[in-house]
Amino acid sequence: MYQVCIIIFIFGLCIGSFLNVCIFRLPESKSIVRPGSMCPKCGYMIKFYDNIPVLSYLWLKGRCRQCGVPISFRYPLTELMSGLFALCVFLRFGFTPEALVYYVFISTLLVITYIDIDHQIIPDVISLPGIPVFFAASFLIPNMTWTDSLLGLLTGGGTLYFVAWAYSLITHKEGMGGGDIKLLAMIGTLIGWKGVLFTIFVSSLVGTLTGVLIMLISRKDFKLKVPFGPFLSIGAIAYIFFGQEIIYWYFNLLSPY
Incomplete structure (x- = not known):
């Protein structure tokens, strides 16, 4: 059971990363598909290994690898919330x-x-x-x-x-x-x-x-x-x-x- 919970939580974290894109781009009427994730300050295209939910934020100490500008804590927070809600929904309503x-x-x-x-x-x-x-x-x-x-x-x-x-x-x-x-x-x-x-x-x-x-x-x-x-x-x-x-x-x- 706990293995399934871990998978559900990780799935929610990944969805949370996409939600961050929507939150940032939709108010500006930008595409949520293209281009890929980038630093809003310097435009650096974020590599896949720097885009791992929560972990990449901790590894980079909350800063852009290219320009060093601080990244808002809300990004990993949104990912965590998405993961926790995915887990809670699964535990409450099942698969x-x-x-x-x-x-x-x-x-x-x-x-x-x-x-x-x-x-x-x-x-x-x-x-x-x-x-x-x-x-x-x-x-x-x-x-x-x-x-x-x-x-x-x-x-x-x-x-x-x-x-x-x-x-x-x-x-x-x-x-x-x-x-x-x-x-x-x-x-x-x-x-x-x-x-x-x-x-x-x-x-x-x-x-x-x-x-x-x-x-x-x-x-x-x-x-x-x-x-x-x-x-x-x-x-x-x-x-x-x-x-x-x-x-x-x-x-x-x-x-x-």
Whole structure:
């Protein structure tokens, strides 16, 4: 069993290396296929032995072999996260089509999260194709019907659209970008309307606590412009692994019998 886990983890590390390429190039509308990996500072084409996930970063001490410029720690961090999620999905759902769908979904959310943190955008090139792709993939999820997926799409997109519309109507300011609306619509196609409600609750809670914490640390009272995409991703991933159990526990807690 542990041999399989090691293989799954290494597979996830390799996928994480590709996710780094997507995170860096998609916001700049560059090809994620050509050219190969290169140093963003000097343009040095990275050799295969310098492109081994995590290990090459440690071997090179976090610097480009050619120019010596520091390489962000986020590169190996993304690879590690991808590897750990691959392992967690396998341990939770086994070697099944469902596990593969969830891993692709989580990998997509990782890319979106980093891009939203860096650029305050959620590229349509990810979220819009993601809606039909994950709608089709939802047929591989047990107990998920096409009506659940469709309701998730409508609930996800409709809920945030209404919130954005109401905020704009009251304050005459734009409070939530269209990228978040499309992202939650994409999320809803795979985890359904219950997952959307769970995601909204968790993302709002975590986002609020994070905002308050940042203000306390900085000791400033100001309006923060915090990207909401990462928190939506956290909520959706939490639902995949723990959502059903938490919902079941919550309703049992409310039940008098």
